[in-house]
Amino acid sequence: MPTPPLSAALSSECLHCRSDLDRLLAEGSAPVRFRPIAEFARGEVWGHIASVCGSPEGRLYTPRKLVTIARHVGRIEKLASVFFDGTVRQYVDAGAHGTLIFSLLEWENHCLDLPLSALLCGALARHGLPPERVAILHPGHDPRTPRQQTLAESLGAVRAAGIGLVSLNLGCECGDSGLWTQLAPDLILVDEMLLSGIEPSALHRSRVAGLIAAERGKGRLVAMSGISSLAVCRAVMEMGVTHGAGDFIGRSNLTPSTIVSAAASKLMLEQRPGGADAADGTRHVLHRLLVPVPPAAPSDTADSVFARFENDAGVSAIAVVRDDHPIGLISRFDMVENMVRPYRQELYGRKPCTRYMDAEPVIVDVRLSLPELSEVIVGAHPRHLISGFIVTEHGRYLGIGSVQDLMREVTAMQMQAARYANPLTELPGNVPINQHIDSLLAAGEWCAIAYGDLDNFKPFNDVYGFARGDAVIRLTASVLARVCDPEYDFLGHIGGDDFIIVFRSRDWQARCQQALDAFAGEIREFFSEDDIELGGYVTENRKGQPEFHAITSLSIGIVDAAPGMFANHLSIARVAAEVKKKAKAIVGNSLYTNLRTYTHGEETGSGASRPAEAPAGTGATHAAISTGSPVSPSATADAALPASAIRQTSDEVF
Numbered sequence: 015m016p017t018p019p020l021s022a023a024l025s026s027e028c029l030h031c032r033s034d035l036d037r038l039l040a041e042g043s044a045p046v047r048f049r050p051i052a053e054f055a056r057g058e059v060w061g062h063i064a065s066v067c068g069s070p071e072g073r074l075y076t077p078r079k080l081v082t083i084a085r086h087v088g089r090i091e092k093l094a095s096v097f098f099d100g101t102v103r104q105y106v107d108a109g110a111h112g113t114l115i116f117s118l119l120e121w122e123n124h125c126l127d128l129p130l131s132a133l134l135c136g137a138l139a140r141h142g143l144p145p146e147r148v149a150i151l152h153p154g155h156d157p158r159t160p161r162q163q164t165l166a167e168s169l170g171a172v173r174a175a176g177i178g179l180v181s182l183n184l185g186c187e188c189g190d191s192g193l194w195t196q197l198a199p200d201l202i203l204v205d206e207m208l209l210s211g212i213e214p215s216a217l218h219r220s221r222v223a224g225l226i227a228a229e230r231g232k233g234r235l236v237a238m239s240g241i242s243s244l245a246v247c248r249a250v251m252e253m254g255v256t257h258g259a260g261d262f263i264g265r266s267n268l269t270p271s272t273i274v275s276a277a278a279s280k281l282m283l284e285q286r287p288g289g290a291d292a293a294d295g296t297r298h299v300l301h302r303l304l305v306p307v308p309p310a311a312p313s314d315t316a317d318s319v320f321a322r323f324e325n326d327a328g329v330s331a332i333a334v335v336r337d338d339h340p341i342g343l344i345s346r347f348d349m350v351e352n353m354v355r356p357y358r359q360e361l362y363g364r365k366p367c368t369r370y371m372d373a374e375p376v377i378v379d380v381r382l383s384l385p386e387l388s389e390v391i392v393g394a395h396p397r398h399l400i401s402g403f404i405v406t407e408h409g410r411y412l413g414i415g416s417v418q419d420l421m422r423e424v425t426a427m428q429m430q431a432a433r434y435a436n437p438l439t440e441l442p443g444n445v446p447i448n449q450h451i452d453s454l455l456a457a458g459e460w461c462a463i464a465y466g467d468l469d470n471f472k473p474f475n476d477v478y479g480f481a482r483g484d485a486v487i488r489l490t491a492s493v494l495a496r497v498c499d500p501e502y503d504f505l506g507h508i509g510g511d512d513f514i515i516v517f518r519s520r521d522w523q524a525r526c527q528q529a530l531d532a533f534a535g536e537i538r539e540f541f542s543e544d545d546i547e548l549g550g551y552v553t554e555n556r557k558g559q560p561e562f563h564a565i566t567s568l569s570i571g572i573v574d575a576a577p578g579m580f581a582n583h584l585s586i587a588r589v590a591a592e593v594k595k596k597a598k599a600i601v602g603n604s605l606y607t608n609l610r611t612y613t614h615g616e617e618t619g620s621g622a623s624r625p626a627e628a629p630a631g632t633g634a635t636h637a638a639i640s641t642g643s644p645v646s647p648s649a650t651a652d653a654a655l656p657a658s659a660i661r662q663t664s665d666e667v668f
Contacts, residue, residue, distance in 0.1 A: 039089065044080075044097040046104065050264035051115070051237055052274045054251050057282035061113030062270045063151065063239075063259060064101045066093075066120055081121050094121075094128050098137040102148075106141045110270040114143070115180055115201075117151045131171035149178030151203060169197055201235040204255070223253040223409045224337050230254060247281055252379055252409045276521070280502055283518070299384045299423055304405040304413035309335035310344065310367055317363035319344055319370070320353050331402050331414050334371050338410045342371035345401035376403035380412055388424060391417060436507040438484060439491040447506035447514050451583040454516070455575070462522045463573040463586055465594040466494060466529075468511035469602075470563045473553050478540065486540055486566065487511060493532045493568075497525040514590075523605070526570050530603040533568040541565060569597035572607040 038044065047067045053060035066080065084093040098116065105114050116134070130150065138145055150172055152165075173179055181199035204226075226236050238250045241260030250258055263278045264271050273279070310319050310332050319332055323346050334342040349370045353359050362369060376398045378390055391398065402416045434443045442450075454461050468490065475483040491505075494513055498505050503525075504516040519525060538546055545551045550564040571593030573586055580586045589608060597606035 039092055039096055044093060044100055045268075046097065046101050047266040047268060048105075048110075048270040049239075049259050049266040050271050050274060051113075051257050051259045052263045052278060052282065053257055054282050055256065057274070057279050059112060059264070059272055059274060060257055061115060062105070062110065063115045063117050063266075064105070065117040065266070066097050078120055091128055091133070094130075095133050095137075098134050099140065102137045102141045102143050105270055106143055108270050110272065113147055113149060113178070115149045115151050115178075119151060119153050121153075128168070129171075130168050131175050131177070134172070134177060135175050145176035146178075149180050149200060151180040151182075153182070166197065173197060198232075199234065201237060201257075202229050204236065204238045205240070223339060226254045230256070244277060244281060247278060248379075251281075252406070254408045276519075279520070280499070283502075299387065300378065300380045300382060300405050300415060303415045303419045303423060304380065305415070306413040307332060309333040309340070309411055312336055312341065312366060312368050314367045315364050316349075316353070316367045316370060317359065319367040320349060320359070320363070323350060330400075330416060333375075333404050333411055333414060334368060335411045340375070340377060340404045340406065340411045342368065342373045343375035343401055343404055343414075344370050345372065345397075347400055348372075372397075372401065375401070377406055378403055378415070380405050380407045384423060387420065391420060436509065438487055439507045441491055441495075441505055441507035441513075443506065444508060447504075447508070447516075448583040450504050450506075450516055451586060455580055455582060455586075458577040459518075460577055461575050462517040463575055463590055464515040464517060464522065464526060465571045465573070465590040466490070466513040466515070467569050467594055467598060469567045469569055469598055470550075471511045471566055473551075473561075473563045474540075474566050477551060477553060482540060486537070489536060489540075490533065490568065493529050493536065496532070497529045522572070523607075526572070526605050530568055530570070530605060534603050537566055564601065567603045569594065569600070569604045570606070571595070571597040572605065574608065 045067045046064050049063040049065070050059045051061045051063060052058065081090070081093070084090045101116065102114070134148065134150070135145065137143075138148060150169070152169060169179060178200040179197055180201045180203050182203055182205055204222075229236050235257055236255050237257035237259065238255045239259045241247045241250060241258045241262045243262055247258065247260075247262050262275065264274050274282070307329055310322075312334055314334075322332065323329060330346050332344045333340045334344060344367060352370060353363075376390060376394050378387060382390070391403070394403075399417050402414055405412045405415050434445045435441065436443050451461070451463070468486070471483070471486070474486065487510075490511065490513060491507060494505055494515060498515060498517075499519050502518045504518075506514045506516075508514055515522075517525070541551070545565070550562055552560050552562050555561040571590060573590050573593055575586060580589075593606055593608040596608075597604045600606065
């Protein structure tokens with residue numbers, strides 16, 4: 015049975031659909047969703063892909079139906095105008111930065127006759143968005159529609175207006191009958207369909223990496239869409255992709271988001287040279303372990319590779335590399351064992367060396383941390399304990415690593431950790447704390463230093479004994495460890511009841527608040543019911559007079575260390591001690607944030623924020639945080655507050 019014409023298929027609900035469309039167009043804004051695109055090198059949002067979406071109300075509930083109905087009733091140009099204008103207005107009003115990419119994928123060939131350049135330039139002019147910050151993602155040429163010249167002219171006008179072009183054709187400029195050969199896109203968006211082969215197939219990954227490298231060599235940006243997991247994002251970055259989008263990066267939203275997801279931000283920071291990884295001695299260990307053994311080509315003969323093993327006893331394995339990407343590993347043990355057998359060299363010596371190649375070697379990126387590398391090796395086949403592993407950077411061959419060297423590194427790390435660990439909590443002590451902070455400062459990386467201390471701890475020891483006091487110290491370590499991201503933050507124990515957290519997590523304030531809340535609840539089990547009821551206990555002071563001590567609480571002082579603000583850990587320590595003292599001056603569990611400016615540890619700016627108040631109950635948590643309302647220096651954190659109030663204050667603002 016033949017397919018009915020479009021008009022017949024839509025006739026039953028055409029009037030209702032047109033009514034919904036007219037209402038939407040009268041409102042002057044088409045429903046739009048913004049998908050954030052991340053720039054991996056910076057770990058930030060680079061731009062957004064704006065796509066028209068279906069209306070949640072009425073019958074135009076899918077983008078395709080919305081566009082199809084608009085085309086059918088002759089309102090396609092009006093819809094495009096509303097889409098461009100409303101999207102630009104919303105983007106500007108939101109204060110979004112970066113590049114705005116209009117996706118026309120849902121429009122298919124319905125936009126062939128649209129004056130794209132005029133419509134878009136008009137919207138940009140009305141709302142003051144420069145054309146250099148805008149691009150169009152076009153579906154390209156449909157072979158069923160022989161209007162190649164019309165499409166080329168339309169997109170050519172867009173390019174002439176200074177608006178960028180985005181193509182889906184990776185490594186195939188002739189895929190649209192030469193369209194992109196004529197127009198030379200500024201950005202290649204790799205479709206998520208290509209991701210299906212990334213994780214299981216190293217060969218497929220290598221081929222895709224080669225195509226990406228070719229596009230980047232032409233000066234084009236390459237972005238991957240559909241990134242849905244950490245593993246895929248890591249693989250994409252290793253292939254040389256510089257930008258990406260997907261649910262792992264950030265979900266599409268009705269408003270343009272300004273940050274990437276926490277998991278994506280963490281991964282991007284780890285991949286940055288001199289990033290958070292560089293501040294940890296267990297990071298970038300492969301830079302020290304790899305041996306830059308010259309690789310073999312797949313066409314090299316077995317004789318030539320065997321001769322290299324004979325001439326250099328220090329080479330335990332040789333990688334086989336094609337187009338800078340490893341495809342296998344030849345182990346000295348396996349090759350020598352085979353080649354010394356009778357007639358093997360005569361029979362196979364002139365054959366390609368790939369005959370002796372392990373086609374499934376362990377391949378690791380140079381940015382892998384020591385714990386991650388150890389986990390990979392432990393989970394690998396036992397044969398790799400002899401042959402070793404291949405080290406790459408963004409998928410390109412760097413050298414060979416041996417398991418023996420890895421084990422020596424692990425042993426050295428364990429010995430150093432044991433040497434400087436606090437015996438009570440087994441947390442890193444002063445030396446590793448200082449080294450970690452100095453490494454971050456030297457790398458020019460941001461961090462927030464949290465200095466934690468217990469209030470009324472000495473009298474607690476006197477009354478309840480040192481054994482219970484040690485238990486409270488261990489409780490404090492446990493509470494602080496639970497709010498730290500072990501792959502991102504660093505927890506150390508200075509000694510006694512003093513702790514340090516070097517936060518790389520941007521939500522450090524919420525994590526500190528969680529620690530204060532948890533400590534306030536769990537410390538109660540260390541006191542008698544009578545003391546809990548009284549809110550403390552009475553002891554004799556040195557003069558023999560009774561003195562009341564409140565329930566032990568936790569005070570945390572925060573130093574926000576922006577890049578270039580402090581020269582070393584010593585300059586931070588001085589400020590941290592001052593801020594901790596301010597936190598301890600607040601009754602109960604407290605958080606106090608330093609916001610003064612420094613240049614290499616010397617204060618350069620000051621100010622103050624007005625104290626804010628909030629109700630509190632028994633054992634309430636006090637927060638000393640900036641309210642962002644600058645006032646005169648006289649409005650300091652010492653302003654009087656009701657006894658039942660949480661004091662929210664801040665140090666001098668920088």
